[in-house]
Structures are given as structure tokens and as C-alpha cells.
Amino acid sequence: MTTGGWITMILSVGFVTTLFAWCVWKVLCGTEPVDKLHSLDSIDTKDTEKDS
Amino acid sequence: MTNGQTKEAWSSRMGVILAVAGSAVGLGNFLRFPGLAAKYGSGAFMIAYFVSLLLIGIPVCWAEWTLGRYAGQKGFRSSPGIFYALIRHPVGKYIGVLGVIIPVIIYMYYVYIEAWVAGYAWYFFFTDKLNLGSDVAAYADFWKRFIGFNSDGFLLGPGQGQVIYFFIPVFIINFIIIYRGLSAGIEAFCKYAMPALVVLAIIVLIRVLTLGTPDPAKPDQNVLNGLGYMWNPSKAEASMLDQLLKPELWLAAAGQIFFSLSVGFGVIITYASYLKEKDDVVLSGLTATSANEFCEVALGGMISVPAAFIFLGAAGVVGQGTFGLGFNVLPLVFSKMPLGWFFGGAFFFLLFLAAITSSLSMLQPGIAFLEEGLGLTRKQSVAWLGLVTAIGCLFVLYFSKDMKALDTMDFWIGTVCLFLMATVIIIYFGWVLGVERGWQEAHKGAEIRIPDFFKFIMKWVSPTFLIVVFILFVLHDIVGWDFKSTKLQPTGYVTDLIGEKASGVARLTMALVVIVIGFFALLTKTAVGRWDRAATEGKTPTGDKS
Numbered sequence: 303m304t305t306g307g308w309i310t311m312i313l314s315v316g317f318v319t320t321l322f323a324w325c326v327w328k329v330l331c332g333t334e335p336v337d338k339l340h341s342l343d344s345i346d347t348k349d350t351e352k353d354s
Numbered sequence: 355m356t357n358g359q360t361k362e363a364w365s366s367r368m369g370v371i372l373a374v375a376g377s378a379v380g381l382g383n384f385l386r387f388p389g390l391a392a393k394y395g396s397g398a399f400m401i402a403y404f405v406s407l408l409l410i411g412i413p414v415c416w417a418e419w420t421l422g423r424y425a426g427q428k429g430f431r432s433s434p435g436i437f438y439a440l441i442r443h444p445v446g447k448y449i450g451v452l453g454v455i456i457p458v459i460i461y462m463y464y465v466y467i468e469a470w471v472a473g474y475a476w477y478f479f480f481t482d483k484l485n486l487g488s489d490v491a492a493y494a495d496f497w498k499r500f501i502g503f504n505s506d507g508f509l510l511g512p513g514q515g516q517v518i519y520f521f522i523p524v525f526i527i528n529f530i531i532i533y534r535g536l537s538a539g540i541e542a543f544c545k546y547a548m549p550a551l552v553v554l555a556i557i558v559l560i561r562v563l564t565l566g567t568p569d570p571a572k573p574d575q576n577v578l579n580g581l582g583y584m585w586n587p588s589k590a591e592a593s594m595l596d597q598l599l600k601p602e603l604w605l606a607a608a609g610q611i612f613f614s615l616s617v618g619f620g621v622i623i624t625y626a627s628y629l630k631e632k633d634d635v636v637l638s639g640l641t642a643t644s645a646n647e648f649c650e651v652a653l654g655g656m657i658s659v660p661a662a663f664i665f666l667g668a669a670g671v672v673g674q675g676t677f678g679l680g681f682n683v684l685p686l687v688f689s690k691m692p693l694g695w696f697f698g699g700a701f702f703f704l705l706f707l708a709a710i711t712s713s714l715s716m717l718q719p720g721i722a723f724l725e726e727g728l729g730l731t732r733k734q735s736v737a738w739l740g741l742v743t744a745i746g747c748l749f750v751l752y753f754s755k756d757m758k759a760l761d762t763m764d765f766w767i768g769t770v771c772l773f774l775m776a777t778v779i780i781i782y783f784g785w786v787l788g789v790e791r792g793w794q795e796a797h798k799g800a801e802i803r804i805p806d807f808f809k810f811i812m813k814w815v816s817p818t819f820l821i822v823v824f825i826l827f828v829l830h831d832i833v834g835w836d837f838k839s840t841k842l843q844p845t846g847y848v849t850d851l852i853g854e855k856a857s858g859v860a861r862l863t864m865a866l867v868v869i870v871i872g873f874f875a876l877l878t879k880t881a882v883g884r885w886d887r888a889a890t891e892g893k894t895p896t897g898d899k900s
Contacts, residue, residue, distance in 0.1 A: 303582035306594075310397040311585040314404060318651045322644040328637055329371050332801045336366045338634045339801065341374040341642060342616070343715050345625045347431075349725060349732045 369545060371641065376544035378646035379551065380712035381467055382614040384705055387650050388658035389676035390606050397587035398597035400651075402607035407647065409819050411611040413812045414776045415643055416804065417783035418617060419635035420796040422626025424787075429895050431627045432723035433620045434878045438885060440782060447882050451874050452775045453620025454723045457716035458739070459767045459870060460619070462746030463760040464716065465528060468709040469521035470501055470681065471702050476520065478699030484685050485695075490665055493682040502754035506859065518751065525747060528710065532717050533736045544711050551704035554697065555653040558684075561691050562661045568690070575667050580660030583668060601826035608823060609769040614650055615643055616715070618776035624719040632799035640802070661687045717743075723874075726895050727881025742870070749866055753859045758850075762863040765847050773827075777820045784813040 303311075329339060391399055425436035433453025437446045477483045486492040501517050502508035567576040587594040597603060612618045626635060658679040662671045665686055674682060688698035717739060724735035753759035783792045789809050796804065829835040834844035844852070850860035885895050 303578045304586045304588070306588065307397055307582045307584075307586035310400055310587055311581065314400055314585075315652045315656070317404070318644065318647040321640075322648040325637065325641040325644045326371055328802055329641060330367050332367065332637070334634060334799065334801050336370060338632065338799055339367075339370045339374075339641075340629065340633060340638045341370070341377040342622065342625045343377045343711055344373045345628050347625075347628055347718065347722070349721075 371645075372545040372549060374638070374641045375552075375645040375649075376548040376708070377711050377715070378615075378642045379548055379649045379708045380614070380616075381464070381471070381705065381709045382610070383646065383650040383654045383708075384555070384658070385467070385677055385680035386613060387610055387654050388662075388679045389674065390610050391584060391655055392659050392662060392671045392674060392679055393676070394597070394603050394606060396583070396589050396594075396597060397585045398589075398594045399603060399607060400585065400655075401587065401594070402598065402604050403610065406604070406608040406611045406819075407643075409811060410608060410776065410780070410816050411615055411617060412640065412643055413808060413816045414612075414617045414780050415615055415622065415639045416636060416796055416808075417779050417792065417812065418622040419626045419639045420792060421779060421783060421787070422623035423629045423631070423633065423635055423798075424795050425623075426627030426629060427631055430726065431624065431895075432726045433623060433719055434723055434874075434881060435726050435885065435895055436623055436627060438882060441786070447878050448875060449778055451871065451878050452771055452778070453623060454719050454874050455867075455871050456767055456771050456775060457619050457621055457719045458743060458874075459746065459763055459867060461713060461716040461743055463750045463763055464709070464713050465525055465743075465747055466517075466521060466750050466760065467677070468528075468706065468713055469517050469524045470497075470677075471706045471709055472524050473500060473517055473520040474681065474685070475699050475702035475706055478685075478688070478695050478702060482695075484698065485689065486685070487689070488665075488686070490670070490682055490686050493685050494678065497678075497681040501757075502751075503757065504755065506753050506755045508754060521747070521751060525744065528713055528717070529736060529740045531710070532714055532721070533733060533740075535732070544707055547704055547707045551701070551708060552649065552653065554701050554704060555649070555657065558687065558691075558697065558701065559653060559657050562657050562664075562687060565661070565664050565687075565690070568664060572667070575664050577660060577664060580663035581656075583663045583671065584655060584659040601823065601830045604823045605769065605773070605827040605831065608820075609772060612772040612776055613768060615646055616712070618772040618774075618779065619716070620719045620775065621715050623779070624722050625715070627722075630799075634799050634801045636796055636804055637801040657687075658683060723877070723881070727877055727884065729884065742873070746866065746870070749863070753863065755859070758857060758859045759863045762847070762850065762860045763867065766864070766867060773820065773824055777817065777824065780812065780816045780820065784817060789813040 332339070421440065422436065425439045428439045430436045430439045432450075434447050434450035436453070437450030440446065441449065474484065483496070484493075486496060498504055563577055565577055567573055569575060589597070616622060622639075629635065659671065662674060662679050662683040665683060666674070671679075684701070685698060688694040688701070691697055717736075720739045720742075721732060721735045724730045724738055725732060728735075730738070750759045750763070783789070787795070789812055792812070793804075793809060831845050832848055834842055834848065836843060847860075849855045850857040851864055888895055
């Protein structure tokens with residue numbers, strides 16, 4: 303492992319970890335109502351009840 | 355606010371994070387990414403990967419969430435409908451077809467790989483078939499027989515490749531869940547299953563990092579050199595600059611970003627169209643991206659590639675192909691762990707759950723289109739889509755030799771078309787809607803603000819980057835133009851289709867792709883007629899009174 307390798311690894315892993323931690327913090331400390339935040343498959347497509 | 359209310363608010367916010375992480379993680383993180391990192395073999399790939407993430411992955415993700423929600427306010431819920439509403443030009447609606455055929459065709463092979471994962475979970479938990487000792491060749495041989503790699507039609511013969519026994523239930527489970535509207539239950543389950551997958555991945559990572567030098571006769575094959583293989587920017591055979599000058603490296607890196615983040619699939623734009631005007635898209639999109647990247651880079655990339663290097667050496671890693679690392683090397687790592695059967699089984703089972711959430715989301719664009727375009731009910735749409743995807747899946751399953759059908763679809767649809775769709779989205783956001791207007795739309799109800807320099811990136815850098823890389827890719831990897839000698843030497847994906855060395859299977863696969871595209875283009879033509887009539891009668895696209 304070269305010095306360049308260590309730098310690339312630390313920057314890469316550090317960046318994705320910090321970004322994820324920052325997003326978690328922002329979600330937890332958010333000011334907007336929580337139901338305004340969404341994951342893709344938690345979005346209600348409103349078509350399932352039409353068939354039932 | 356009382357303590358109880360505060361606790362409840364935190365718990366529901368934590369629920370959002372878990373749901374986002376659950377939907378973001380998929381097969382791309384733990385199987386496709388390590389395979390590509392190993393193939394392109396160095397930190398140079400990671401540099402291209404991060405540049406692609408910052409300049410196109412995150413910007414296109416925000417643009418897609420925003421455009422989906424924006425078009426949703428106009429009453430459209432499917433990709434052709436969304437582009438019909440966005441681009442008031444006859445070509446617009448056909449561009450939107452991309453957002454249906456991409457997830458439908460990727461689903462045709464994604465569910466096949468999902469069956470491999472289910473099979474490996476079963477074998478670890480209930481049999482000792484994956485207890486194959488320390489020789490990686492034994493694992494490779496098992497995997498090839500399992501998926502029918504050695505000959506076409508192998509999987510449908512009696513007593514042959516067993517993946518068919520997993521494929522059928524996996525395919526049926528996907529459609530039962532979507533047919534009965536049970537996706538919410540799966541999503542609730544994954545809220546807890548995905549953190550478990552992350553914990554398991556961390557345990558496996560610790561095991562890999564403590565492997566030391568397993569074979570004293572090969573002292574070079576140790577953990578540090580394994581990490582070096584993954585992260586060193588320069589290689590003995592090529593400098594970092596030489597590697598970064600290869601267009602295919604950039605296309606692979608950008609393609610992985612799109613595949614992994616589901617950007618340019620037509621999935622995000624479809625789901626976002628169901629959002630309310632003031633729902634957040636900026637933090638939602640970025641949280642999904644960051645959860646995905648954390649799993650991919652900090653876990654997926656740190657496990658398989660160094661482990662493969664330790665057991666196989668540099669030459670062996672390169673020869674593993676995209677999926678070899680996940681299905682040949684990881685089982686070997688599990689065999690070196692105490693309770694390896696349990697960790698292996700749990701890892702592949704949780705990965706299977708992650709894959710199911712992804713494959714279910716790939717079905718929604720097709721369902722939304724059939725509902726909106728043809729006026730079908732959800733169950734009718736699911737049934738029709740089930741028929742189309744079943745034909746495609748059986749095709750991929752039958753033509754399993756060298757994974758030719760899968761590979762052809764993954765290249766032309768899972769890479770080239772993703773690129774095209776992403777380019778359309780970012781150009782629309784930056785130039786047609788206009789970056790200022792797009793900025794306002796993105797920030798409606800946003801929990802955070804996007805840094806202003808992203809305006810410049812989304813208007814100028816992202817489209818230029820996508821177009822330049824795509825042109826270089828077409829010249830170098832499709833036409834086969836050698837930039838030094840200026841000779842034309844078409845690559846395998848082209849010679850598979852044209853010329854003396856053409857592959858019958860590749861041609862058939864391309865014919866299937868063209869038929870699927872034509873089928874959905876015809877349906878779109880019919881749908882546009884309905885939408886035009888609905889508009890003149892003052893109704894919504896689904897025919898209800900507006």
C-alpha cells in the first residue's frame with residue numbers, strides 16, 4: 303500500500319462516512335415535519351387501494 | 355414539546371433514516387461495485403468514481419427527484435407521461451419510454467441474480483454444498499454450474515443447474531408482493547434487516563482485515579497489499595494518468611454510480627411524481643445517496659477486493675469478472691470464519707432482502723405507465739408486466755452460457771441507456787426548465803439548501819461531462835477507434851452483433867430488447883391519444899375529472 307493508496311482510501315471512506323453521518327444528523331435535527339422526508343419505496347403510490 | 359413527544363419525533367426520524375438506507379442498498383453495492391473496482395483495478399477507478407459521484411451522480415439525483423415531483427403536480431405519474439408533460443414536442447413522450455424500458459429490462463436479469471443470492475443463502479443455512487475448502491477454483495466451478503455458465507439451456511435440463519429452483523419462487527414472490535400491495539410490509543421489515551446487513555458486513559470486514567497472510571508460501575498476498583490493490587492510484591503497468599485517460603474507466607465509474615443510485619432508471623422520477631409540492635426532495639435524495647455510498651465504498655469495496663487479492667493474487671482478481679468476487683471469493687472468506695455457515699447464510703439472506711426492495715421498485719415505472727397510459731387497474735398492470743418480464747427472464751435464464759444475454763442487456767440498457775436518460779434529465783433541468791427555475795422547484799419544502807456552486811455544476815459541468823464521456827465512449831468502445839493509431843477496431847459488444855464473429859445469442863438478445871422498446875413505444879402512442887382526449891375533456895391523465 304503506497305502513500306497515495308492510504309490517502310485515496312482515507313479520503314474516500316472518510317468522505318462517504320462523513321456525508322452519511324451529516325445526513326443522519328440533518329434528518330434527526332430537522333425543522334420540517336418528518337412526513338415530508340421520504341425513501342423511494344415508502345412513497346405511497348395510492349393505486350393499491352383502488353383494486354381492493 | 356414533552357419528553358414523550360420528543361422521543362416519538364426522534365424515533366420517527368430514525369425510522370426515516372432506516373427506510374432510506376433500506377431502499378438505497380442493493381446488489382450493486384456488494385456485488386457489482388467490487389467487481390468493477392477489481393476489473394479496473396486501482397485507486398484511479400475510485401478517483402473517476404468520486405468525480406462522477408460529485409459531478410453527475412448527486413446533481414442528476416436531485417434533478418430527477420425535482421422533475422418527478424414537478425411533473426407529478428401536473429397529474430402525471432409515469433415516465434412517458436412525465437416527459438409528455440415536460441417536453442411539448444412529439445419526441446418528448448418517446449424519450450420518456452426510456453424510463454419504462456430501462457427498469458423493465460434490468461429487472462429481467464436483476465431477478466435472475468436475485469435468485470443466485472437466495473440460492474447461496476439457502477445453501478449456507480441448510481446444506482454443506484458451499485463448504486468447499488480453500489481452493490477458490492472449487493467455488494468458481496460450483497457457481498458456474500449453479501447459474502448454467504457453461505452452456506445454453508443448461509438450467510432447464512433435468513437435474514442440472516439448480517438456480518431454476520430458486521428463480522421460480524423468487525420471481526413469484528416479487529409479483530405476489532407487488533400484486534397484493536405488500537411492499538409496505540417488506541419495507542417495514544427492511545428497516546430492521548438493513549442495519550443488520552450493515553452490522554454483518556462490518557463483522558466480515560473485520561475478518562478480512564485480520565486475515566493477515568493466510569498462505570506463508572505467498573507472502574505478497576497479504577492484507578496490506580490487498581488494500582493497496584484496491585486503493586493505490588498507480589499500478590506497475592500503468593500510471594494513474596494513463597488509467598484516467600481511458601474512456602471506458604470513466605464510463606464504468608459513471609455507469610456504476612447511476613446503477614447503484616438508481617439514477618436515470620426512471621424509478622426516482624416515477625416515485626417522486628407521487629410527492630406533494632412541499633415534500634422534501636433535497637435531503638431525501640442526498641440521504642439515500644449517502645447511505646448507498648457508505649455501504650458501497652466503506653463496506654462493499656473494502657471487503658471483496660482485498661479478500662480476493664489475498665486468496666487469488668492480482669492476476670486472479672482481474673479474471674473474476676463482475677460477479678465472481680461476490681460468489682466465488684466471499685464464500686471462501688466465510689469458510690475461514692468461525693460460524694461461517696451462519697454468517698454466510700445471514701449475509702446472503704439480508705442481501706436478498708435488499709435486492710427484493712430494489713427489484714420491486716423497478717416494477718413500479720412499468721405499472722404506473724400501464725395504469726396511466728392504458729387505464730388498467732393496478733392488478734391488471736401487474737399481470738401484463740408479469741407476462742412481459744417472465745418472457746425476458748426465461749430468455750436470460752435459457753441463454754446462460756457465458757452470461758451472454760445478461761451481459762448484452764447490462765451493457766446496452768444498464769449502461770448506455772442509463773447514460774442517455776441521465777443526460778436528458780440534467781439537460782432538461784439546467785436548460786429547458788432553466789437552472790434558476792429548477793433551483794426554486796428543488797427547494798420547495800427542502801430541509802437543507804443545495805450549495806450555490808451546484809447551479810454552475812448542474813447547468814454546465816454535468817451535461818458537458820456526460821456528453822464528452824459518452825462521445826469518447828462511443829468512439830473508443832463501440833466504434834473501436836484507437837486514438838493513437840486512428841484505426842477502427844470495433845469492440846466485442848459490436849462484433850457480437852455485426853460481422854463474421856457475430857454471436858447468435860447477442861443478436862437474439864438485441865432483437866428482444868428492440869421488441870420490448872417497440873412494444874412500449876406503441877403503447878405510448880396509444881397512451882398519448884388518451885391523454886390528449888383527457889386534456890380536451892378537462893380530465894386527469896387517468897380519466898378522472900380534474
